Amino acid sequence: MIAINNVHKVFNKGKANQVNAVNGITLQIKSQEFLVIVGSNGSGKTTLLNLVAGSVMPDSGTIVIDDNDVTKLADYKRSQWIARVFQNPMSGTASDLSILDNFRLAAIRTKPKGLSIGINDNFKREVKDKIATLGMGLENKIEQSMGTLSGGQRQALTLLMSVIDSCKVLLLDEPTAALDPRSADVVMRTADKLISDFKLTAILITHNLKDAYTYGTRIIQMGEGLVINDLNRQEKAGLKQNDLFDWFA
Numbered sequence: 001m002i003a004i005n006n007v008h009k010v011f012n013k014g015k016a017n018q019v020n021a022v023n024g025i026t027l028q029i030k031s032q033e034f035l036v037i038v039g040s041n042g043s044g045k046t047t048l049l050n051l052v053a054g055s056v057m058p059d060s061g062t063i064v065i066d067d068n069d070v071t072k073l074a075d076y077k078r079s080q081w082i083a084r085v086f087q088n089p090m091s092g093t094a095s096d097l098s099i100l101d102n103f104r105l106a107a108i109r110t111k112p113k114g115l116s117i118g119i120n121d122n123f124k125r126e127v128k129d130k131i132a133t134l135g136m137g138l139e140n141k142i143e144q145s146m147g148t149l150s151g152g153q154r155q156a157l158t159l160l161m162s163v164i165d166s167c168k169v170l171l172l173d174e175p176t177a178a179l180d181p182r183s184a185d186v187v188m189r190t191a192d193k194l195i196s197d198f199k200l201t202a203i204l205i206t207h208n209l210k211d212a213y214t215y216g217t218r219i220i221q222m223g224e225g226l227v228i229n230d231l232n233r234q235e236k237a238g239l240k241q242n243d244l245f246d247w248f249a
């Protein structure tokens with residue numbers, strides 16, 4: 001469970017360009033909940049995700065993950081619980097390394113320093129089997145460098161790499177914004193399947209009306225650094241796509 005308790009984040013405090021990006025948000029996200037966040041540009045969505053990830057520190061309030069107060073922990077120390085996928089398909093993987101080497105790096109991400117992993121045939125077979133579940137035929141290309149793949153292929157692999165490392169929380173910040181509609185569809189379906197297969201708690205920021213409607217077990221709308229609407233699974237299921245349109249304004 002993620003508990004965000006009365007969290008504030010102000011940028012440029014005391015200056016003419018001060019922004020109250022997150023304005024005292026209290027939010028509890030249950031284990032295995034898939035929360036979708038929508039809202040207009042500048043409403044504080046990414047700042048809230050950054051606060052959960054630890055790449056931005058709050059001015060006040062606390063953040064607790066599974067009973068661990070992580071408020072003061074740096075992002076790399078939170079990586080035992082949290083994996084993150086960004087908008088840009090290039091940011092989650094190393095272009096010059098092969099698919100297999102990227103999976104090796106992912107496998108040791110949260111392991112003690114000096115541990116060697118992924119150098120035997122077993123590991124290779126496991127990676128191939130996991131990649132095959134994506135249904136993209138990439139299991140036959142594991143020696144190919146990541147940089148030669150399409151954005152959609154990279155995002156799908158990034159998702160897979162994020163979740164195989166026993167993380168509990170998956171943060172998705174507009175993961176399909178840079179993709180064509182077909183690739184975006186594949187990546188969102190992959191994310192949804194992995195979230196359910198790996199029993200993850202997930203948070204998705206999206207500007208895509210259809211994705212906000214289709215995915216997730218709860219949806220919130222943010223405005224001016226606050227949560228201004230919050231629908232649970234039943235309420236979300238009762239929505240029509242058109243009802244959500246105004247939530248993006």
Ligand SMILES: Nc1ncnc2c1ncn2[C@@H]1O[C@H](COP(=O)(O)OP(=O)(O)OP(=O)(O)O)[C@@H](O)[C@H]1O
Nearest residue numbers: 011012019021039040041042043044045046047048
């Ligand atoms: N590092 C920063 N320094 C100064 N201001 C910032 C910083 N990060 C965010 N902001 C400001 O905080 C406010 C909230 O930004 P944030 O990126 O969280 O919004 P958002 O809802 O994710 O927007 P978008 O939908 O456009 O991505 C904006 O006014 C933004 O300009």
